[in-house]
Amino acid sequence: MTTTLEHGQEHAAVSVESEARALGACLMATPAYDPVADVARAVSEGDWHEPAHELVWAAVQRLHGAGRPTGAPAVEAQLRSTGDLERAGGVVGLSRLASEACSPAEAVHYAGLVHGYAQVRRYQAALVRGMQGARQADPLCVAETIAAHQAELEYLTADDQNDDTFGRFGDHLDTHLDSLAVSLPAAARTGFTDLDTLMKLMPGQMILVAARPAMGKSAFALGVATANARRGGPTLVHSLEMGCDEVSNRILAARARVAFHHLRDGAEGLTEEDWDRLDRHTPELxxxxxxxxxxxxxxxxxxxxxxxxxxxxxxxxxxxxVDYLQLMQTDQRNTRQSTYDRVTEISRELKILASDTGAVILALAQLNRGPEQRPDKRPAVSDLRDSGALEQDADAIILLHREDYYEPESGRSGETDLIVAKHRNGPTGTVTVAHQFHYSRMRDMAEEPGQD
Incomplete structure (x- = not known):
């Protein structure tokens, strides 16, 4: 009976043979038959099973990138100049590779095998890590352990070696022009008329909503979530800071227009009118x-x-x-990871997640004390805390500002500015809304005070 070890040895042997044939073709390249670019599109960093083959491939890429020949003599000179010739198998090793070369037309096939066997090894390693994670899992956090393993497997599944991200610009132009003749609906709605006019939320976007504490980030976010769901849009809320009871009270207060502190106090605070309002809106919610x-x-x-x-x-x-981003954990569970690195990784992963799934991600974030040092107290994108990646990765950034928080006697009492400070696909600007924090909500300025 064939054992698992024998299977692994067989795979390794075929992988090494494929590597030799693909590299050999590169060493035998001529101006008329140059397979290096095709091989480069098929393999990724870390695909080479043999360390010597990885060194030879690195030398081939350096020469090819500089527009120089990649024949065995040139690769030998390149490896000698970097001190890697002996580790790459020496002159004998290069000669052996050249002798095992496949034809230029077959190079893509063998390069595909190189990448495929590398993916098999990564899959096997992921399964081993999954077993280790299962043995070491905290019984109270099994779901997180499984999710981390799923994410690693999904990363392998999303292998981009055979995608259509590379090609001539004109190949897809007609299809794109046809798509422009169709009006694309927004993927989600904020519920604020002027903000939805300024910003059309489209699939794959990551939107940051940032502010100092007490500016109303959670009220804004839950209002957007409820408004989008009321329009039939599927909506998912991750509340890292507030539990079920508080979130439920905030949504009930905002939708039924029942004072938040009445809900917080329970039976002692709720009036008969409050119960009537709750009864009227509960079925919809x-x-x-x-x-x-x-x-x-x-x-x-x-x-x-x-x-x-x-x-x-x-x-x-x-x-x-996501309420809010800086409270999230990474999938790496690296205790030595700095806050900057952690937030940078989370920001990048959220953007990739949005692109992969087509979801619109609205992530709340904290600002540093920068606004409080300015005379007008208005926030800026540069006030984002913990990582510059937040500004870089976000498709749009909305900053919340309340003048009446800093000046209680302000003539703009009850107003919140939604400052669209970055908008990758459209204009920036400021939308002013009314806040009613006793109802834990914000609303359009044009709405009548008693409008639902």
Whole structure:
């Protein structure tokens, strides 16, 4: 019976043979038959099973990138200049590779095998790490362990070696022009008329909503989530800071216009009119396509898993609200990771997640004390805390500012500025809305005070 070890040895042997044939073709390249570019498109960094082959490939790439020949004599000179010739197998090793070369036409096939066997090894390593994670898993956090393993497997599944991200510009131009003749609906709505006019939320976008504490970030985010769900848009909220009871009270207060402190106090605070309002709006709220995750331990992998759950159930990518980004964990569980590195990784992973799934991610973020040092107290994008990647990765950044927080006697009492400070696909500007924090909500300035 063939053992697992024998299978592994067989795979390694075929992988090494494929590497030799692909590299040999590169060493035998001529101006008329140059397979180096094709091989480069098929393999990724770390694909080479033999360390010597990786050194030879690095030398080939350096020469090819400089427009120089990649024949065995040139590669030998390149390896000698970097001191890597002996580790790469020496002159004898290069000669052996050249003698095992496949034809230029076959180079892509063998390069594909090189990448494929590398993916097999990565898959095997991921399974080993999954078993190790299962043995070491905290019984109270099994879901997070599974989500992290799923994320690693999904990363392998999303291998981009055979995608269509490379090609001539004109190849897809007609298809793109045809798409412009069709009006694309927004993927999500904020519920604020002027903001939805200024910003059309499209699939794959990551939107940052940032402010100093007490500016109303959570009220804004929950209002957007409820408004989008009321329009039939699937919506997913990750509340890292507030539990089920507080979030429920905030949504009930905002929708039913019941004072938040009445709900907080329970039976002692609720009036008969409050109960009537709650009874009137509860059926609608119960039927909303609104999913909640109250876990305080949220990573990009967990969000990806929840997004896929909503996708399976509704067939549509959701609007994802994260309250708030700096409280998230990475999937690496690296205790030595600095705050800057952690937030940078989370920011990048959220953007990739949005692009991969088509979800719109609305992530809340904290600002540093920069606004408080300015005479007008207005925030700026440069005030984002912990990582410059937040500004770089976000498709749009909305900064919240309340003048009446700093000047209680201000003539703009009850107003919040939504400052669209970055907008990759459109104009920037400021939208002013009214805040009613006793109802834990914001609303359009044009709405009548009693309008639902």
């Amino acid at each position: 119960k039927g909303l396509p609104l999913w909640m995750d109250y876990s305080a331990r949220v990573s990009p992998a967990r969000i990806r898993s929840r997004v896929k759950t909503v996708l399976r159930e509704t067939g549509r990518a959701p609007l994802v609200v």
